[in-house]
Amino acid sequence: MRDSKKSEKENLIIDAAERVFSKVGFKNAKMEDIAAEASITKVTLYSYFQSKENLYMAITHRALQQLNDIFYKVVDEYRHRSGLDSTLALESAFISFCESNFLYSEALLEYFALVRSTSIGEDQSKLTDAVKESIYYMKLQDIHNLPYKLTAKEIARGIQDGSVHKDVDPMFSTLQGWCMIIGFVKIVAASGRSTMPLFNVSLNEIKSSILTLARNALQTNITK
Numbered sequence: 205m206r207d208s209k210k211s212e213k214e215n216l217i218i219d220a221a222e223r224v225f226s227k228v229g230f231k232n233a234k235m236e237d238i239a240a241e242a243s244i245t246k247v248t249l250y251s252y253f254q255s256k257e258n259l260y261m262a263i264t265h266r267a268l269q270q271l272n273d274i275f276y277k278v279v280d281e282y283r284h285r286s287g288l289d290s291t292l293a294l295e296s297a298f299i300s301f302c303e304s305n306f307l308y309s310e311a312l313l314e315y316f317a318l319v320r321s322t323s324i325g326e327d328q329s330k331l332t333d334a335v336k337e338s339i340y341y342m343k344l345q346d347i348h349n350l351p352y353k354l355t356a357k358e359i360a361r362g363i364q365d366g367s368v369h370k371d372v373d374p375m376f377s378t379l380q381g382w383c384m385i386i387g388f389v390k391i392v393a394a395s396g397r398s399t400m401p402l403f404n405v406s407l408n409e410i411k412s413s414i415l416t417l418a419r420n421a422l423q424t425n426i427t428k
Contacts, residue, residue, distance in 0.1 A: 210252075217242050217252055218266060221259045226307050230260055257332060261340035264315045267308035268347055271301055275354045287362025288422055294355050295381050295418055299411055302389045309389050315344060352378050362422065369425040377422060384414050 220242035224233045235256055239249040253259045278297050282290035302309035322330040335341050355378040362368030388410060 214252055214262075217244070217249060218259065218262050222263055222307060225260070225263065230256070254337070255334035257334035258338040258340060260311065261315075261335065261338040261344065263307065264311040265340045265343050267305065267311050268315075268344060268351075270305075270308070271298070271312070272347060272350050272354075274298075274301060275351055279354060279358065282358075286365055286367035287358050287360070288367035288419070290358040291355060291362060291368070291381075291422065292415055292419055294358060295385060296411075296415060298351070298382075298385055299388060299414070302385070303392055303407075306392075309392070313386065313389065315348070319348065352382070355381070359422065368422045371425045372422055380421065381418050384417065388414060 217238070221233075221238045224238050224241050228237075233256065235249060236246050238256075238259065239246045242249065253262065274297050275294055278293045279290060282293050318330075318335075322328070328336060331341075352375070356374040359368055359372060359374040359377055363370055363372060363374070388407075391410070392407065
């Protein structure tokens with residue numbers, strides 16, 4: 205019962221932190237603001253989360269968990285369809301996830317940038333003490349490759365069922381697709397809620413183009 209109440213309290217604090225970070229951004233957010241939003245004292249907040257960085261890692265972990273759950277759902281829904289259809293559905297789901305969750309998409313992009321800058325976590329000198337001590341950073345490391353692996357697995361399934369070109373490299377194509385999507389996410393983040401971000405180009409048209417390019421690349425092996 206005690207663990208259940210603790211987990212519930214942690215989730216309420218993370219909810220409050222999400223609202224504060226969404227309003228003012230991570231850099232401008234203060235722990236006292238998060239405590240006030242959660243209707244708790246600052247002392248209580250620090251008893252659950254010892255730093256703002258740990259809270260941000262908690263939000264990032266929640267975001268990645270939700271994305272992984274979405275990917276599992278897509279894989280399950282498309283298990284009787286071609287690997288190509290499943291792969292494109294995964295990419296579309298990732299784009300939609302980022303479009304509807306600005307804070308989550310920002311947090312994930314920053315986390316993956318952190319992973320790259322630390323040589324996939326090997327160079328601890330790149331991490332702050334707060335991140336090093338974050339249990340959520342440790343949890344993230346356990347699951348951060350899952351979206352890539354699920355996508356690559358569906359591409360490999362597509363090669364087997366003939367819907368994907370036999371010479372396609374599953375992981376190369378996965379990373380290529382993610383590069384395109386991350387570029388789209390950055391445009392979305394810069395555009396806010398506008399559907400016509402740059403030079404009056406529709407976000408929906410860009411999204412459609414990304415998926416078309418992905419389909420063509422997977423079917424014809426236009427990857428290298």
